[in-house]
Amino acid sequence: MYDVTRRQLMHLGVGAAGAAMLSGLPVPARAEDQTLALYNGQHRPPVEALVAAFTAATGIAVVTRNGNSAQLASQLIEEGANSPADVFWSEESPSLVAIAEKGLLAPLHADTLQQIPAKYAARDGSWIGAGARSRVVVYNKSMIEESALPKTVLDFAGEAWADKVAFAPNSGAFQQQVVAVSLLKGRDVALAWLKGLRQYGRVYNSDSAAVEAVEGGDIAVALSNNYYWYALEQELGPDNMNSALYFMGHGDPGTLITVSGAGVLKTSKKAEAAQRFVAFMVSAEGQAAIVGAIAEYPLRPGVVSSFPLKPFDQLDPAPVTPADLGDAAEALALLREADLA
Amino acid sequence: MTSAASASDGSSRRGAAGSAPASRWLVALALIPTALIALPVIYVLMRSWGAGWQAIWSELARPRTLMLLGNTVTLCLSVTFFASLLGYAAAWFTERTDLKGKWLWRVLCCLPLAMPAFVASFAWKSLGPTFQGMPGAILILSMESFPLIFLPVAASLRSMDPGMEEVSRSLGKGPGRTFWKVTLPRTLPALGGGALLVAAHMLSEFGALALLRVQTFTTAIFQQYELQFDNASAAVLSALLMLLCLPVAFGEMWLRRGVRFSKVGRNTARRGSPARLGRAQPLVMLGFIAVAIVSLGVPFGRLGYWLVKGVSAGRGLDALGPALFGSLSLALPGTVVTTLIALPLVLLVLRSRGFFARFADRLPYVVHGLPGLVVALALVYLSIRLLPAIYQTRAVLFAAYAILFLPLAQSAIRASAELVPREIEEVARTLGRSPLQAFLSVTLPSLAPGLGAALALVALELMRELTATLILAPTGVVTLATEVWSHTNDSAYAAAAPFAALLVLISGIPVYIFTLRTLRPRSDHQAR
Numbered sequence: 001m002y003d004v005t006r007r008q009l010m011h012l013g014v015g016a017a018g019a020a021m022l023s024g025l026p027v028p029a030r031a032e033d034q035t036l037a038l039y040n041g042q043h044r045p046p047v048e049a050l051v052a053a054f055t056a057a058t059g060i061a062v063v064t065r066n067g068n069s070a071q072l073a074s075q076l077i078e079e080g081a082n083s084p085a086d087v088f089w090s091e092e093s094p095s096l097v098a099i100a101e102k103g104l105l106a107p108l109h110a111d112t113l114q115q116i117p118a119k120y121a122a123r124d125g126s127w128i129g130a131g132a133r134s135r136v137v138v139y140n141k142s143m144i145e146e147s148a149l150p151k152t153v154l155d156f157a158g159e160a161w162a163d164k165v166a167f168a169p170n171s172g173a174f175q176q177q178v179v180a181v182s183l184l185k186g187r188d189v190a191l192a193w194l195k196g197l198r199q200y201g202r203v204y205n206s207d208s209a210a211v212e213a214v215e216g217g218d219i220a221v222a223l224s225n226n227y228y229w230y231a232l233e234q235e236l237g238p239d240n241m242n243s244a245l246y247f248m249g250h251g252d253p254g255t256l257i258t259v260s261g262a263g264v265l266k267t268s269k270k271a272e273a274a275q276r277f278v279a280f281m282v283s284a285e286g287q288a289a290i291v292g293a294i295a296e297y298p299l300r301p302g303v304v305s306s307f308p309l310k311p312f313d314q315l316d317p318a319p320v321t322p323a324d325l326g327d328a329a330e331a332l333a334l335l336r337e338a339d340l341a
Numbered sequence: 342m343t344s345a346a347s348a349s350d351g352s353s354r355r356g357a358a359g360s361a362p363a364s365r366w367l368v369a370l371a372l373i374p375t376a377l378i379a380l381p382v383i384y385v386l387m388r389s390w391g392a393g394w395q396a397i398w399s400e401l402a403r404p405r406t407l408m409l410l411g412n413t414v415t416l417c418l419s420v421t422f423f424a425s426l427l428g429y430a431a432a433w434f435t436e437r438t439d440l441k442g443k444w445l446w447r448v449l450c451c452l453p454l455a456m457p458a459f460v461a462s463f464a465w466k467s468l469g470p471t472f473q474g475m476p477g478a479i480l481i482l483s484m485e486s487f488p489l490i491f492l493p494v495a496a497s498l499r500s501m502d503p504g505m506e507e508v509s510r511s512l513g514k515g516p517g518r519t520f521w522k523v524t525l526p527r528t529l530p531a532l533g534g535g536a537l538l539v540a541a542h543m544l545s546e547f548g549a550l551a552l553l554r555v556q557t558f559t560t561a562i563f564q565q566y567e568l569q570f571d572n573a574s575a576a577v578l579s580a581l582l583m584l585l586c587l588p589v590a591f592g593e594m595w596l597r598r599g600v601r602f603s604k605v606g607r608n609t610a611r612r613g614s615p616a617r618l619g620r621a622q623p624l625v626m627l628g629f630i631a632v633a634i635v636s637l638g639v640p641f642g643r644l645g646y647w648l649v650k651g652v653s654a655g656r657g658l659d660a661l662g663p664a665l666f667g668s669l670s671l672a673l674p675g676t677v678v679t680t681l682i683a684l685p686l687v688l689l690v691l692r693s694r695g696f697f698a699r700f701a702d703r704l705p706y707v708v709h710g711l712p713g714l715v716v717a718l719a720l721v722y723l724s725i726r727l728l729p730a731i732y733q734t735r736a737v738l739f740a741a742y743a744i745l746f747l748p749l750a751q752s753a754i755r756a757s758a759e760l761v762p763r764e765i766e767e768v769a770r771t772l773g774r775s776p777l778q779a780f781l782s783v784t785l786p787s788l789a790p791g792l793g794a795a796l797a798l799v800a801l802e803l804m805r806e807l808t809a810t811l812i813l814a815p816t817g818v819v820t821l822a823t824e825v826w827s828h829t830n831d832s833a834y835a836a837a838a839p840f841a842a843l844l845v846l847i848s849g850i851p852v853y854i855f856t857l858r859t860l861r862p863r864s865d866h867q868a869r
Contacts, residue, residue, distance in 0.1 A: 037816050043830070043831050044827055044831060045831065063816050063817035064816070064817065065816040065817070066811070066819075066823070066827055067811050067812070068567060070566065070567045070568065071566055071567065071714075071811075071812070074566055074718070075718075075721055075812060078718065078721045078722050078725060079721070079725050079732075080725070082725050082729045082732065084732070084733060084816065169564075170563075170564050170567045170568065172567075175568070202554075203554065203556075204554060205551040205552065205554060205560075206551075206830075208830065208831075208832050209552070209554075211832075212832065213470065216467070216469070216470075218469065218470035218473075219470070228832065231831055231832040231833070232832050235832055235833060235834060235835065328568055331568075332568045335568065339403070339404065339405050341405075341564055341565070341568055
C-alpha cells in the first residue's frame with residue numbers, strides 16, 4: 001500500500017511538473033528550487049521506486065526524462081555544456097564510460113564510492129554501479145533439455161545450433177559480452193564467434209524480444225540478461241513459464257556481470273542535490289527500492305533482492321569488471337567487422 | 342495565421358493594381374517551412390561530410406549497405422503496391438457497385454488508420470514467428486496502410502462525374518475499357534498521392550519493423566545510434582535514405598504534371614448507376630471481412646487479451662491522465678502549427694510555377710522519409726548551439742513535427758486547393774476586394790475541407806509519434822505513445838494495453854473527422 005501511495009505521489013509530482021511546463025512559461029527558477037533533472041536509460045520500475053523513496057526521504061523532487069541509454073548518451077554529448085541534465089542513470093556502463101570519456105561527468109563523493117565494492121564503479125570515480133545482473137542463457141524447456149546446453153557460450157556459434165539461438169546485437173549487454181569474449185579469449189575468437197552467430201543464430205531487436213521468442217516457442221535459446229526473464233515471469237505468472245534460466249558459470253563469458261549505474265553531470269547547477277541522489281542509490285534504503293522493482297542484484301552488501309535470484313556468490317562469472325569492458329567502441333568495431341552492424 | 346494576415350495586409354494596396362503575381366508575402370511565408378525542412382538535410386549532409394570521403398565510401402561499399410538497400414526498396418515497393426491494390430479495390434466496391442452494407446465497409450476501411458503500426462505488429466508477432474520477417478511485414482503493413490489509398494480514391498470516385506463513364510459506356514466501350522480509359526486516369530492523382538504517402542511512410546517506418554525483425558535503413562540508423570555515440574555512419578545512411586526519397590518527391594511532381602481539376606460548385610457529381618455484383622456479392626463481402634480481421638480483429642483481440650490476462654495490469658495506471666494530457670497538449674498545437682505552415686506552401690505552388698515554388702513543394706517529401714530520430718537529433722544539435730533558450734521547449738518539438746509531417750498536410754490541403762479555380766479569386770478582386778479579403782472570403786472557405794482533412798491526418802500522426810517526442814519533449818512530459826513504448830520495453834504488456842487502447846480510441850476521433858471530411862455525405866441523395 002505504502003509503495004503504491006508513494007508512486008501515486010510521484011506521478012502527481014511528474015504530472016504537476018508537466019502541467020507547469022504546459023503553461024508555456026518556463027518554471028519559475030527560485031533560488032532554492034532543487035528539482036533534479038534525471039536522464040533515465042534504465043528500466044522504469046526501479047527508477048520510479050527509487051525516485052519516490054528519494055523524494056520522500058529528502059523532499060527533493062526529480063523529473064525524469066526516459067529513453068534508451070545510448071541515445072541519451074548521444075543526446076548528452078550533443079548538449080555538451082548546455083545540458084539541463086543533473087544525473088544520468090544508464091541501463092549499461094558503456095554509455096556512462098562514453099560520456100565520462102567526453103569529460104561530462106563530475107567526480108562522485110568519496111563517501112558514495114565507499115558504499116559498494118570498488119570493482120563495480122569507474123576507476124576514476126566518475127560513475128557508480130547501482131545494480132548488477134548477469135548474462136544468462138534462456139532456454140525453452142519443451143524444446144531443449146538443460147543437459148544438452150553447452151559449457152561455453154562460444155559453442156552457440158556453430159552449425160549444431162543453426163536457427164536455435166536468439167541474440168540482440170543492439171543490446172548494450174550483448175556488446176559487453178562481446179568485449180568480455182575478446183578480453184578473455186582474444187579478438188580473433190570474438191570475431192569468429194560473432195561471424196558464427198550471424199551465420200547460424202537469429203538476430204532480434206532487443207534482449208526482451210529474444211526472451212519472449214524463447215518463451216513463445218519461436219526459438220530454443222536466447223542470450224540475454226537475467227532480469228528480462230523475471231519481468232516476463234512476473235507478467236505471465238511463475239507457473240506458466242515455458243522457459244528457464246541457465247548459468248554457464250566457471251568463469252565463462254556466458255555468465256558475465258554487468259551493471260546499471262549513474263553519474264552526476266559536471267554542468268549540473270544542483271550538484272549537491274545530484275550527489276545526494278547518487279549517494280541515495282547506493283544507500284541501504286535506495287538499494288532496497290531498486291532491487292524490489294527489478295531482478296538485479298544489489299551491490300551494497302547486506303541488501304536482499306525480493307526476486308528468487310540465483311545467489312550472487314554462486315554465479316562464478318567471467319573474471320572481468322564493468323570498468324574493463326569500456327565504452328562500446330571496440331564492440332562496435334567487432335560487430336561491424338562481422339557485418340552485424 | 343496572424344502573420345499571414347498582417348503580411349498580406351501590408352501588400353494589399355500594392356496588389357490592387359490587379360495583376361496577381363506570386364505575392365511576395367506568400368514567398369516569404371513559404372520560406373519558413375522551407376528553412377525548417379532544410380535543417381535536417383543540412384545536419385545530415387554536414388555529419389556525413391564530417392566523416393570524410395574514406396568513411397563515406399567504406400560505408401557505401403559494405404555488403405550490408407546493399408542488403409539494407411534491397412530490403413528497404415522491397416518493403417517500400419511491395420507495401421505500396423499491395424496497399425494500392427487493396428485500397429483501390431475497396432474504394433471501387435464501396436463507391437461504384439451495389440455492394441450491400443457499404444456504410445459498414447467504409448468504416449472498417451478507415452479504422453486501421455487509428456491503429457499504430459507498432460501496436461498491430463506487436464499483436465501479430467505475439468501470434469508466432471510466421472509473421473516475422475519480410476513477408477509478414479509486407480502483409481501487416483499493407484493492411485495497416487491501405488486506408489491512405491482507400492480514402493483519397495473513394496473521395497475522388499465520389500466527386501467524379503459519372504457522366505464521363507456513362508458516355509464511354511454509351512459509345513460501346515465495355516466496363517473494363519471504360520475503367521482503364523476513363524475511371525482510372527481520373528483517379529490516378531488520388532491513387533498516386535496516397536501511394537506516395539504510403540511509400541514515404543515505409544521508408545521511415547521503424548517500430549513495426551523492429552518488432553518484425555526486418556532490417557532496413559531506418560532500423561540500421563537506429564542501431565547505429567544505439568551502438569555508438571559519435572555518429573557518422575548513421576548520417577551516411579540517412580543521406581542514402583534521403584536519396585531514396587527523391588523518387589517519391591519526383592513521383593509527386595510527375596503525377597501532378599499539368600493537371601488541374603478546377604470545377605465550379607461543390608458536390609455537383611451525380612451518382613451513376615452502380616455496377617451489379619450479382620453472384621460475386623458474398624465473395625466481395627468475404628474479402629472485406631478478411632481485411633477487417635487482419636487489420637483490426639487481430640490487433641484488438643490481442644489488446645483485449647493482455648488487458649485481461651497480464652499480471653502487470655493496472656501498473657502505472659495513474660500515469661493515464663498525464664499521458665493523455667501530454668498526448669493532446671503536444672498533438673493538437675503541433676497539428677495546428679504544421680497545417681498553418683503547410684498552407685502557404687500549397688498556395689505558392691498553385692500560383693507559381695517558378696523554381697523556388699517547385700523546390701519548396703518537393704523538399705518536404707524528401708525529408709518525410711527520414712526517421713524521426715534523425716530529425717530530432719538534428720534539432721537537438723542545432724537548437725542547443727544556436728538557440729539554447731528554446732531547447733527542450735515545445736517550440737522545438739513542434740518544429741520537428743512540422744518537418745516530419747508537412748507532406749500529409751500539403752497533400753490534404755492541395756486536394757481542396759486544386760478544386761478552387763483561381764479565376765474565382767480574380768473575380769472577387771475585380772469586384773473590388775483586396776487580395777486579403779478575396780483570400781479570406783473566397784479561397785479560404787473553399788479550402789476548408791482540405792484544411793479539415795489536413796488537421797485530422799496530422800493530429801493522427803502526431804498522436805502516435807514516438808521517437809521525436811522522446812528526444813525533444815520537455816522533461817517529465819509523457820504521451821500515450823511513449824508510455825506504450827516504455828511498458829512494452831519492460832515486457833509489461835498488460836500495463837501497456839490501457840495506454841494502447843486509449844491511444845487507438847483517441848486516434849479514432851481524427852479518423853472519424855478525416856473520414857467525414859473526405860467522404861462527406863453527398864448533397865444529391867435524391868439521385869438514389
